[in-house]
Amino acid sequence: MPEYPVDESVDITDVVCPVTFVKAKVAMEELEEGQVISIRMNEGEPVQNVPRSIKDEGHQILKLIDNKDGTCSLIVRKGREDA
Amino acid sequence: MAEVDYKALKNGGFMRQKQKNNFSLRLKVIGGNLTAEQIVTIANVSKKYGDGHVHLTSRQGVEIPFIKLGDIDAVKSELLDGGVHTGVCGPRVRTVTACQGSSICPSGCIDTYGLAVEISERYFGRELPHKFKFGVTGCQNNCLKAEENDLGVKGGYLIQWEKDSCVFCNVCAKACRTNAITVLEDRLEVNESKCNNCGRCVKSCPSGSWKGKPSYVLSFGGTFGNRIARGKEILPIVTDKETLFRVADAAVDFFAEYAKSGERFRTAIDRAGWDALQKALEAASHA
Numbered sequence: 330m331p332e333y334p335v336d337e338s339v340d341i342t343d344v345v346c347p348v349t350f351v352k353a354k355v356a357m358e359e360l361e362e363g364q365v366i367s368i369r370m371n372e373g374e375p376v377q378n379v380p381r382s383i384k385d386e387g388h389q390i391l392k393l394i395d396n397k398d399g400t401c402s403l404i405v406r407k408g409r410e411d412a
Numbered sequence: 413m414a415e416v417d418y419k420a421l422k423n424g425g426f427m428r429q430k431q432k433n434n435f436s437l438r439l440k441v442i443g444g445n446l447t448a449e450q451i452v453t454i455a456n457v458s459k460k461y462g463d464g465h466v467h468l469t470s471r472q473g474v475e476i477p478f479i480k481l482g483d484i485d486a487v488k489s490e491l492l493d494g495g496v497h498t499g500v501c502g503p504r505v506r507t508v509t510a511c512q513g514s515s516i517c518p519s520g521c522i523d524t525y526g527l528a529v530e531i532s533e534r535y536f537g538r539e540l541p542h543k544f545k546f547g548v549t550g551c552q553n554n555c556l557k558a559e560e561n562d563l564g565v566k567g568g569y570l571i572q573w574e575k576d577s578c579v580f581c582n583v584c585a586k587a588c589r590t591n592a593i594t595v596l597e598d599r600l601e602v603n604e605s606k607c608n609n610c611g612r613c614v615k616s617c618p619s620g621s622w623k624g625k626p627s628y629v630l631s632f633g634g635t636f637g638n639r640i641a642r643g644k645e646i647l648p649i650v651t652d653k654e655t656l657f658r659v660a661d662a663a664v665d666f667f668a669e670y671a672k673s674g675e676r677f678r679t680a681i682d683r684a685g686w687d688a689l690q691k692a693l694e695a696a697s698h699a
Binding site: 378380 | 518579581582583586587589612615616617618
């Protein structure tokens, strides 16, 4: 993914809702503001819900990449802590 | 003692219990919301005049059982002092139910409680051939089960995409449960026959490029008691409240005109014809 250099990545395909969001949130907390993370998630419920939750937390969603293997990678830039 | 007018009592929400001279008092609740003060009032009345418990009904109401016949006036007046009104039973417009909607719930597309209050102010207690139930649910998740009501309202968004701010991230296409959105090189394509107005594209869009106009999907003739039948959507989505109320007026009028006494809306529509109802509703929506 040359277009989106990422600082960190996390795979949440091994957990189910609502732990998907929790695992993503914990990973995001490790980042500094402005850093970019790639979150790999399953198609279906996770991809329908996690991006919206991430957005509601105040982070900036850059892209959702379809990995064509039943998973997607959400590229997110961490927002301000108090956002 | 004078002869008891049980029918009048029932109309006022006093439901006769199997225990002689005991009544389960139905309270007026809109959209399942009560203030803390109202709850305290209800609790006090239950302790003082009932047996210290209340029943939460299947339609978001509250009943206080074991109210004695002789206490009815005192009970009503104490409830009223605490801002609590009695409900209704019998052949009239019943409690208007609602989910929490857009003022509380992240999924809500419409202000369900505000609308339930307006519906209740307009129709609650109106005499009709049989009971008539309104229910308001905020979105396609349908927590409030719109289609089991005589007239169900379901919130939705009429969606519009704005190119300028779109970052073509693809989130909306994946958030959409009906696969109505295709992300192309330079634009987004919406298959309108697939869109169910759930608004998930609007809610998930990181750049605010999807605009959603709060709208109403209406269903008619639902019933979920002795007879079970799902309310039917026979009108296009309604995008303003004025039209919603004109259509609701027409539905209630249709029921009043065509139903035999003791007949539910569904049965009346089945007999008078769905085409006739649709015609009446369409005329009202275009008025």
